Amino acid sequence: MSENEMPQGADSIVKEDSEKIQNRFREEMESFLSGYEDNSKPRILVAGATGCGKSTLCNLVFNREVCAAGPGTPVTRGVRKITRPEIPVIVYDSEGYETGARFSDRSDGEESAGQKYCDLIMNAVEKERIDLVWYCISAPGSRVTDVDISLIKQFRSLKKPVAVVLTQIDVATEEDCEELKKTIAGEVDGPNPEEGRKIAIFESTNDSGITVPEGLDELYAWSLAHLEESRRDAFVISCHRGFDEKYRIARKWVSAAATAAAGTAFSPVPFSDAAVITPIQLALFAKTLALWNMADFEKILGTGIAEVTMPLIGKSLAGNLIKLIPGAGSVIGGIINAGVAGSLTYGTGMALNKSCRILNEKLLEGSVTADTIREIFSSETLRACAEKYVQERRDSGSAISGEQQSS
Numbered sequence: 188m189s190e191n192e193m194p195q196g197a198d199s200i201v202k203e204d205s206e207k208i209q210n211r212f213r214e215e216m217e218s219f220l221s222g223y224e225d226n227s228k229p230r231i232l233v234a235g236a237t238g239c240g241k242s243t244l245c246n247l248v249f250n251r252e253v254c255a256a257g258p259g260t261p262v263t264r265g266v267r268k269i270t271r272p273e274i275p276v277i278v279y280d281s282e283g284y285e286t287g288a289r290f291s292d293r294s295d296g297e298e299s300a301g302q303k304y305c306d307l308i309m310n311a312v313e314k315e316r317i318d319l320v321w322y323c324i325s326a327p328g329s330r331v332t333d334v335d336i337s338l339i340k341q342f343r344s345l346k347k348p349v350a351v352v353l354t355q356i357d358v359a360t361e362e363d364c365e366e367l368k369k370t371i372a373g374e375v376d377g378p379n380p381e382e383g384r385k386i387a388i389f390e391s392t393n394d395s396g397i398t399v400p401e402g403l404d405e406l407y408a409w410s411l412a413h414l415e416e417s418r419r420d421a422f423v424i425s426c427h428r429g430f431d432e433k434y435r436i437a438r439k440w441v442s443a444a445a446t447a448a449a450g451t452a453f454s455p456v457p458f459s460d461a462a463v464i465t466p467i468q469l470a471l472f473a474k475t476l477a478l479w480n481m482a483d484f485e486k487i488l489g490t491g492i493a494e495v496t497m498p499l500i501g502k503s504l505a506g507n508l509i510k511l512i513p514g515a516g517s518v519i520g521g522i523i524n525a526g527v528a529g530s531l532t533y534g535t536g537m538a539l540n541k542s543c544r545i546l547n548e549k550l551l552e553g554s555v556t557a558d559t560i561r562e563i564f565s566s567e568t569l570r571a572c573a574e575k576y577v578q579e580r581r582d583s584g585s586a587i588s589g590e591q592q593s594s
């Protein structure tokens with residue numbers, strides 16, 4: 188059947204197809220995410236007093252309940268390792284020192300409970316090869332303990348990048364925050380700190396209405412800058428921040444996939460009569476969705492992956508895009524020639540990347556309703572965007588091989 192013979196509404200999917208598509212995307216996403224082994228994930232220790240807001244901070248940065256999910260794996264007394272299947276990051280959640288006596292050991296004689304606690308944490312840092320430390324201190328009341336200062340200094344002497352995060356600033360006064368910053372900097376940096384060696388201090392709150400100059404975006408940027416190159420992409424993928432980086436990574440993937448697709452002819456993945464998607468596109472879409480933290484999409488948005496991707500893999504979209512490629516003819520239903528596959532991959536991949544970015548920006552603003560999602564992933568929006576990218580690619584000459592091969 189050519190696109191001209193398509194019945195009206197052929198892009199709408201029946202439930203069975205929707206489940207099939209959903210499952211394939213889920214498999215691809217899982218296989219992409221499980222490609223990140225533990226030793227290629229960034230390792231972040233989140234330290235500070237119990238109740239100061241460590242779990243809340245993680246939830247804000249990663250946009251999911253990281254620390255609440257199950258007990259994690261105990262590493263030493265007071266430190267547990269937490270991983271989640273949807274994000275390639277390892278968070279180490281530590282108990283605060285104030286749980287006190289638990290960390291003292293009378294048989295040690297002169298070693299104080301505080302020292303014992305610091306030793307446990309430092310052991311975990313070395314043993315687990317922690318990359319970064321987010322040291323949380325609750326801003327209201329502006330209290331810093333000797334144990335806080337001692338630990339921060341020890342991280343630094345081990346050359347572990349450590350950022351202090353003043354938490355719960357919505358219920359603190361500005362004076363509280365300023366006083367804390369002065370105290371911490373004074374204790375940790377000393378009187379004449381070298382430029383570039385000053386302790387990094389950020390502020391956080393779960394009140395999305397409050398913006399601060401050194402907030403979570405800055406903590407994210409600082410963290411990214413202090414990670415080894417090889418772990419940066421995993422960190423970008425894990426965070427619900429840094430949308431410029433996410434977008435750039437996905438664009439790199441889209442270009443690579445389009446180039447790969449432009450080298451071979453394909454049979455579409457056999458989903459349904461309404462869908463045309465090549466194996467390369469399927470893998471690309473799945474990892475793009477994972478990158479934009481949409482692996483647990485239904486849970487967050489109440490909409491299925493099949494529904495939002497269908498406008499991009501529907502036959503009529505493929506038909507429209509193919510019309511933009513001179514000489515490509517009709518390829519619906521049979522083999523998709525290489526140049527066409529390249530253009531389809533590029534146009535649809537970038538359209539998905541763009542829509543995911545817009546959705547994430549809206550999620551961060553906290554203004555997402557079912558209508559917003561419907562609009563961002565509407566057929567019209569996605570098609571217009573995909574067409575624009577296909578034209579762009581065609582005009583830049585990348586689709587030439589497709590023009591030559593088609594008959």
Ligand SMILES: Nc1nc2c(ncn2[C@@H]2O[C@H](COP(=O)(O)OP(=O)(O)O)[C@@H](O)[C@H]2O)c(=O)[nH]1
Nearest residue numbers: 237238239240241242243355356358391392393
């Ligand atoms: N007002 C306010 N409350 C917060 C903030 N962050 C955390 N909390 C509250 O503080 C309590 C402890 O937070 P939690 O993240 O569990 O602390 P953790 O024990 O360090 O992991 C919870 O009741 C949170 O709702 C914040 O930024 N502002």
Ligand SMILES: [Mg+2]
Nearest residue numbers: 241242243254
């Ligand atoms: Mg917690």
